[in-house]
Amino acid sequence: LAKTTQPISMDSYEGQEVNITCSHNNIATNDYITWYQQFPSQGPRFIIQGYKTKVTNEVASLFIPADRKSSTLSLPRVSLSDTAVYYCLVGGVHQGTASKLTFGTGTRLQVTL
Amino acid sequence: DAGVIQSPRHEVTEMGQEVTLRCKPISGHDYLFWYRQTMMRGLELLIYFNNNVPIDDSGMPEDRFSAKMPNASFSTLKIQPSEPRDSAVYFCASSSRDWGIEAFFGQGTRLTVV
Numbered sequence: 001l002a003k004t005t006q007p008i009s010m011d012s013y014e015g016q017e018v019n020i021t022c023s024h025n026n027i028a029t030n031d032y033i034t035w036y037q038q039f040p041s042q043g044p045r046f047i048i049q050g051y052k053t054k055v056t057n058e059v060a061s062l063f064i065p066a067d068r069k070s071s072t073l074s075l076p077r078v079s080l081s082d083t084a085v086y087y088c089l090v091g092g093v094h095q096g097t098a099s100k101l102t103f104g105t106g107t108r109l110q111v112t113l
Numbered sequence: 114d115a116g117v118i119q120s121p122r123h124e125v126t127e128m129g130q131e132v133t134l135r136c137k138p139i140s141g142h143d144y145l146f147w148y149r150q151t152m153m154r155g156l157e158l159l160i161y162f163n164n165n166v167p168i169d170d171s172g173m174p175e176d177r178f179s180a181k182m183p184n185a186s187f188s189t190l191k192i193q194p195s196e197p198r199d200s201a202v203y204f205c206a207s208s209s210r211d212w213g214i215e216a217f218f219g220q221g222t223r224l225t226v227v
Contacts, residue, residue, distance in 0.1 A: 043117075
């Protein structure tokens, strides 16, 4: 069972880059690292997923070191609308077997002017 | 695609009553997940299906909870009898990935048991 540890909360000013780090020391070989964003009264929304090295999409970047025991979600130039809870999820769904798809406590990001 | 559709959006029921939550996954997705979210326990995976077959139901809290997926486009989560501690937001999610967890969540059903 891959347990994740993230900061409970972070504050940022609008326009800054925000980096949220997640620790997952017992990540398994088949596990992926996935980040979700959740606004109040909405379901979580997929942001980015990776296995190793660096992944970038139109929303964020995900940095994964070689040992894969941690990962960092990078949000460039945040705006007020990025205020949300961000979850790091480690695991995978495989045919016939699965690691527990468990969400941690998440990181509550507050962006202000 | 309209995304994952859950119904009802809100449900208020009395303790002891049966509650049925419904979910329509995204067409073509072969994984379906049921989650429960509360302030105290966060997001908990209750059960998930692959190709309509339950794969892991170890998160189902007790026998009062049951889930079915009679076909690829419909799933239900039933609570019978309901209790006040079942009050939570229940999310359904679906995914097409065989590896990784790129799941799409519905808007959730807010259940209140009084």
